[in-house]
Amino acid sequence: MxxxxxxxxxxxxxxxxxxxxxxxxxxxxxxxxxxxxxxxxxxxxxxxxxxxxxxxxxxxxxPVAIWTPPLWTRHLATLLTVPAFILLAAAYVPGTRIKRAVGHPMVAGVKIWAFAHLIANGTLADVLLFGSFLAWAILNYASARRRDRAAGTEYVTGPITRDLTAVVVGLAAWTAFAFWLHVWLIGVRPFDG
The missing domain is CATH 1.10.287 (Helix Hairpins)
Structure with missing residues (x-):
């Protein structure tokens, strides 16, 4: 630990x-x-x-168990990570409406990812890992938005195809991770149970 x-x-x-x-x-x-x-x-x-x-x-x-999450929380977490992956992709595609609306899509995606994993995992290590990332993301997001307001930052949007690109790339990355990479890297199949 x-x-x-x-x-x-x-x-x-x-x-x-x-x-x-x-x-x-x-x-x-x-x-x-x-x-x-x-x-x-x-x-x-x-x-x-x-x-x-x-x-x-x-x-x-x-593992040090703190609680045993119900099985449905694993499925909910898997679904919550869909928008997290789309937000992550939107952070790297310039000129999306997603970035204009959210401001800092990567940090917003980390918030969703951490929350999703926090509700689906009940060990001390999980609480430390995902709880820390969730707390950090909440603080970082608020700080970044304050800096944006102070600087008068405006996020310019391009054609809708940029948003579609972010969604398609995010969904493709989520699919790869949910069905193959998560078990390979972490040892857990998100849809088992």
């Missing part, structure tokens, strides 16, 4: 700098340059992610 906690603190800590320490971030960008800051940010993020993966895998070997 120690590695999981250390990984969460590292990964979410570096990802929380704009929420809690914008002036520190700006000072680092001024000192290191934008690319230098991105390099440090990426290295710390990767280190945190690796610790999360190993820590969560280790914690799953000796």
């Amino acid at each position: 120690t590695l999981l906690i250390l990984g969460l603190a590292t990964f979410l800590g570096i990802h929380s700098i704009r929420i809690f320490a914008e002036s520190f971030r700006n000072a680092q960008v001024a000192k290191l340059g934008l690319n230098g800051w991105k390099a440090v940010y990426s290295i710390v993020s990767i280190a945190g992610f690796v610790l999360i993966v190993y820590g969560y895998g280790e914690a799953r070997l000796t």
Whole structure:
């Protein structure tokens, strides 16, 4: 559990700098340059992610049950991840109406993903992992929207085909993950039960 906690603190800590320490971030960008800051940010993020993966895998070997979720929560979680994948895709397709409406679709997708997994899993490691990501995503989303309002950020939209692209790519990624990758990477079949 120690590695999981250390990984969460590292990964979410570096990802929380704009929420809690914008002036520190700006000072680092001024000192290191934008690319230098991105390099440090990426290295710390990767280190945190690796610790999360190993820590969560280790914690799953000796699970500490907090509650036993009903079977239907697994199916609900699987369905809730559909919009999460579409939002993730919309974050990378420029000029979507989705991004204009949501502002920060990746963070919104993380909120849905974390909530979905939190309701479907009842071990201590699950609560730490998904609860931490949910709390971070809520705080990050609110902070990012405040920055948008302060900066007067307007998200420009392009043709509707961009939204259709985000939906198709999101659905394709969800299908691949739900039916093949989730069991291969995590060891759990979302539709079993």
